[in-house]
Amino acid sequence: xxxxxxxxxxxxxxxxxxxxxxxxxxxxxxxxxxxxxxxxxxxxxxxxxxxxxxxxxxxxxxxxxxxxxxxxxxxxxxxxxxxxxxxxxxxxxxxxxxxxxxxxxxxxxxxxxxxxxxxxxxxxxxxxxxxxxxxxxxxxxxxxxxxxxxxxxxxxxxxxxxxxxxxxxxxxxxxxxxxxxxxxxxxxxxxxxxxxxxxxxxxxxxxxxxxxxxxxxxxxxxxxxxxxxxxxxxxxxxxxxxxxxxxxxxxxxxxxxxxxxxxxxxxxxxxxxxxxxxxxxxxxxxxxxxxxxxxxxxxxxxxxxxxxxxxxxxxxxxxxxxxxxxxxxxxxxxxxxxxxxxxxxxxxxxxxxxxxxxxxxxxxxxxxxxxxxxxxxxxxxxxxxxxxxxxxxxxxxxxxxxxxxxxxxxxxxxxxxxxxxxxxxxxxxxxxxxxxxxxxxxxxxxxxxxxxxx
Ligand code: PXG
Numbered sequence: 001x002x003x004x005x006x007x008x009x010x011x012x013x014x015x016x017x018x019x020x021x022x023x024x025x026x027x028x029x030x031x032x033x034x035x036x037x038x039x040x041x042x043x044x045x046x047x048x049x050x051x052x053x054x055x056x057x058x059x060x061x062x063x064x065x066x067x068x069x070x071x072x073x074x075x076x077x078x079x080x081x082x083x084x085x086x087x088x089x090x091x092x093x094x095x096x097x098x099x100x101x102x103x104x105x106x107x108x109x110x111x112x113x114x115x116x117x118x119x120x121x122x123x124x125x126x127x128x129x130x131x132x133x134x135x136x137x138x139x140x141x142x143x144x145x146x147x148x149x150x151x152x153x154x155x156x157x158x159x160x161x162x163x164x165x166x167x168x169x170x171x172x173x174x175x176x177x178x179x180x181x182x183x184x185x186x187x188x189x190x191x192x193x194x195x196x197x198x199x200x201x202x203x204x205x206x207x208x209x210x211x212x213x214x215x216x217x218x219x220x221x222x223x224x225x226x227x228x229x230x231x232x233x234x235x236x237x238x239x240x241x242x243x244x245x246x247x248x249x250x251x252x253x254x255x256x257x258x259x260x261x262x263x264x265x266x267x268x269x270x271x272x273x274x275x276x277x278x279x280x281x282x283x284x285x286x287x288x289x290x291x292x293x294x295x296x297x298x299x300x301x302x303x304x305x306x307x308x309x310x311x312x313x314x315x316x317x318x319x320x321x322x323x324x325x326x327x328x329x330x331x332x333x334x335x336x337x338x339x340x341x342x343x344x345x346x347x348x349x350x351x352x353x354x355x356x357x358x359x360x361x362x363x364x365x366x367x368x369x370x371x372x373x374x375x376x377x378x379x380x381x382x383x384x385x386x387x388x389x390x391x392x393x394x395x396x397x398x399x400x401x402x403x404x405x406x407x408x409x410x411x412x413x414x415x416x417x418x419x420x421x422x423x424x425x426x427x428x429x430x431x432x433x434x435x436x437x438x439x440x441x442x443x444x445x446x447x448x449x450x451x452x453x454x
Pocket of ligand 1: 119120125227
């Protein structure tokens with residue numbers, strides 16, 4: 001890429017000289033140089049070369065209310081002047097964290113009225129692991145330690161988060177998973193369903209939970225954690241039979257259920273939480289991202305009343321972070337949730353824009369490269385294949401990455417997970433902007449097909 005703006009090269013040099021970027025090949029990044037994003041408004045980003053880019057990923061699944069809302073900046077600035085920091089460790093609290101706890105209890109599923117705050121989703125899941133084991137120890141069942149998770153699930157990048165996640169490429173670095181975490185197959189019919197119908201496969205995948213509980217012994221199992229819809233794994237919407245069967249299994253065995261709502265929470269499915277969308281009854285829910293629309297880091301764990309009642313009997317919970325419930329983050333989260341509520345953003349997603357997005361995305365099914373389009377709410381996935389009927393891939397061609405690059409070069413951010421293209425735009429995207437997104441996506445599919453045929 002040749003630069004028009006001389007400052008771009010200066011920034012890229014700073015990156016080369018001093019910055020280590022997350023989830024990146026450091027050497028490759030030095031060769032190519034990062035794209036420098038300078039500002040954003042609504043659903044659009046601008047880079048230092050003046051390109052305007054439609055952000056089909058809401059940052060990293062987080063910018064629910066869109067970019068550039070002054071109200072959040074004002075809330076942060078006001079709180080910084082009033083009380084920029086104080087901790088919650090030694091029998092102290094402050095108004096923003098208390099107000100936010102109340103508001104989260106109002107929007108969370110019934111009976112989930114307490115929140116433990118963290119700085120991120122990963123820390124939320126670390127908190128979960130510690131809390132689950134502490135809970136069972138208080139109940140006199142300290143052996144109930146094992147957490148069952150799923151292959152290709154994503155639960156963060158700390159040691160516990162990456163261990164809970166089922167990403168083998170993450171496990172390979174750092175000798176993970178840590179002991180006491182085990183993974184069952186994911187409900188990814190398109191990729192792994194073989195000859196089964198989606199309904200049969202959904203039951204099969206859910207039954208893997210029961211088999212694992214029986215294999216380990218229920219007396220050794222603390223919890224099952226899952227994303228209602230897997231995000232980073234490729235927007236994997238489970239077959240309709242999956243969650244009902246999981247619910248039956250959870251009702252049968254005495255284990256906790258943790259819904260990782262870091263992506264699904266705060267309106268992404270058209271409901272406040274993915275658990276509302278599927279009628280799940282979690283004991284704990286991990287949150288982050290949409291909680292503050294990504295304007296400032298904050299995560300947490302929402303905990304069911306019955307679990308809190310047990311924890312109340314356990315003395316000190318020896319866990320917490322300097323920035324747990326940070327007052328500025330709490331003030332921003334409060335303003336973000338106020339906007340989601342007052343502007344009826346989630347209602348609008350459910351009634352208007354998500355059905356429109358899902359309808360328009362499915363029009364891409366007629367494209368020769370597209371094997372499946374799926375999605376819920378403001379989440380979508382497009383499977384790229386060589387043969388629609390057999391779901392055969394273009395092996396070894398890096399089709400997803402080719403398509404992703406065309407998207408970037410044509411003013412659209414659409415991510416690739418292998419050969420699955422995924423989108424998760426800001427919840428405030430309009431119908432006109434959805435039209436633009438789908439038009440650009442089709443163009444990039446055409447360009448990708450040309451490369452494959454050329
Ligand atoms: N749970 C889920 C379901 C997530 O998606 C986390 C936990 C961890 O949150 P923090 O705030 O610690 O990052 C996430 C984060 C990707 C990608 O490639 C996704 C996430 C993070 C980084 C990359 O899609 N999700």
